Amino acid sequence: MAGSLNFRLVACDWTTPLAEVDTYDHATVIARHNDVSTWELVLPADTPAALVLLASAMPRLLIEEQASGVVWRSGPVMRFERSSSEEGELLTLNGVDDLVWLRRRLVHPQPGTAAPPYSTSAYDTRTGSASQVLAGYVDRNAGPSAVQARQVPGLQVPTPAPFGPAVTLSGRYQNLLEFLQPAAQAAGLGIRVRDLVFEVFQPAGAAVFSVDLGTLAAWTSVAEAPDANYVYVAGGGEGTARLIREYQDVTSVQGWGRTEAFQDRRDTTATADLDQAGAEALAEGVRSPSVDMEALDTAGQQFLRDWNVGDTATVFIAGRAITDVIAEAEVTIEPNTPVVVRPVIGGQALTLSQWRAISSQAKRLRQLERV
Numbered sequence: 001m002a003g004s005l006n007f008r009l010v011a012c013d014w015t016t017p018l019a020e021v022d023t024y025d026h027a028t029v030i031a032r033h034n035d036v037s038t039w040e041l042v043l044p045a046d047t048p049a050a051l052v053l054l055a056s057a058m059p060r061l062l063i064e065e066q067a068s069g070v071v072w073r074s075g076p077v078m079r080f081e082r083s084s085s086e087e088g089e090l091l092t093l094n095g096v097d098d099l100v101w102l103r104r105r106l107v108h109p110q111p112g113t114a115a116p117p118y119s120t121s122a123y124d125t126r127t128g129s130a131s132q133v134l135a136g137y138v139d140r141n142a143g144p145s146a147v148q149a150r151q152v153p154g155l156q157v158p159t160p161a162p163f164g165p166a167v168t169l170s171g172r173y174q175n176l177l178e179f180l181q182p183a184a185q186a187a188g189l190g191i192r193v194r195d196l197v198f199e200v201f202q203p204a205g206a207a208v209f210s211v212d213l214g215t216l217a218a219w220t221s222v223a224e225a226p227d228a229n230y231v232y233v234a235g236g237g238e239g240t241a242r243l244i245r246e247y248q249d250v251t252s253v254q255g256w257g258r259t260e261a262f263q264d265r266r267d268t269t270a271t272a273d274l275d276q277a278g279a280e281a282l283a284e285g286v287r288s289p290s291v292d293m294e295a296l297d298t299a300g301q302q303f304l305r306d307w308n309v310g311d312t313a314t315v316f317i318a319g320r321a322i323t324d325v326i327a328e329a330e331v332t333i334e335p336n337t338p339v340v341v342r343p344v345i346g347g348q349a350l351t352l353s354q355w356r357a358i359s360s361q362a363k364r365l366r367q368l369e370r371v
Contacts, residue, residue, distance in 0.1 A: 007063050012059070015154050018056070027334075034185065035181070060076045076096065077094070079094040098194065105152075106175060109122055109172045111140040125170040128167070129164055130167045130187035131161065134187075142157075142176065145157075155197075160199070163189075201310075215297075215298055215301050218293065219294070222291075226286045233277050235268055237269070291322055292342060327344050329341055
């Protein structure tokens with residue numbers, strides 16, 4: 001994407017900016033909607049910024065939109081790699097954004113209790129506007145309202161204005177981020193952590209990508225068979241007494257054939273809970289068409305000004321229109337070179353590590369779930 005967009009990279013310790021990264025080879029960010037973003041930075045190992053990052057106990061990187069000074073992504077370094085050649089020594093840093101702190105916490109059934117026994121409440125249940133319920137779980141399990149040992153240092157969780165639908169959620173030892181993701185998706189909301197401030201937001205952009213409009217360059221479109229498009233959800237009870245409900249994605253079944261899956265919800269017999277589990281299982285199993293493309297800035301449509309990851313967009317390719325959420329964008333930043341943005345619209349394939357994790361978990365739970 002060629003345009004006027006510029007980013008400023010800043011090396012930090014945990015909370016303090018220490019040096020601007022003004023000499024580097026390149027930085028690449030995979031910005032994701034409602035999931036942990038990743039980044040890579042390659043720079044000479046003898047620059048002031050590199051020395052600061054190597055010396056800091058908890059190094060982090062801030063990426064600011066230069067014109068506004070607004071932090072776009074921020075997060076800790078997860079990996080250092082040093083290499084040497086005739087041209088000198090290079091430092092390659094790999095990191096994640098601050099949403100990772102939600103992935104490092106569980107939803108505690110008694111988040112206000114510092115030590116066992118946790119015998120008062122089986123679930124932490126919260127009801128209210130989606131924005132405030134989501135923020136409440138973060139605050140109680142990672143933010144200032146969490147018990148001291150579970151607080152992420154410096155994490156702020158301002159109470160958002162009430163928006164989104166009314167929801168009721170019940171948590172018990174789920175991964176905090178994975179617990180919030182389907183609720184945010186169902187409510188049409190976004191969640192992010194920028195410079196250690198948790199935010200709930202309403203995606204509002206509506207970009208259009210088209211060769212004719214000058215907003216689209218190269219593209220690749222992918223359609224995938226579903227992992228599951230017909231789901232049996234089993235509620236409470238045992239054996240033949242278990243409550244079974246069935247759900248399907250009719251369009252996917254007609255287009256790809258029926259692929260069945262089983263979802264265990266032995267903890268409830270409430271129809272609403274089972275319906276939600278069925279909808280979530282179908283959403284995970286049915287993959288919408290995806291388009292990976294190179295976006296172009298124009299006077300009328302620019303990245304970050306008019307659209308961002310999480311917004312709904314329409315892309316016109318091969319004589320058809322595809323409208324879906326911008327799930328992620330690969331952003332490449334190089335000195336004295338226009339920023340290149342490659343957004344991905346629609347569903348995405350699981351990574352190999354995700355497949356392995358799901359397969360391993362399924363093997364452990366398969367027999368238990370069917371009892």
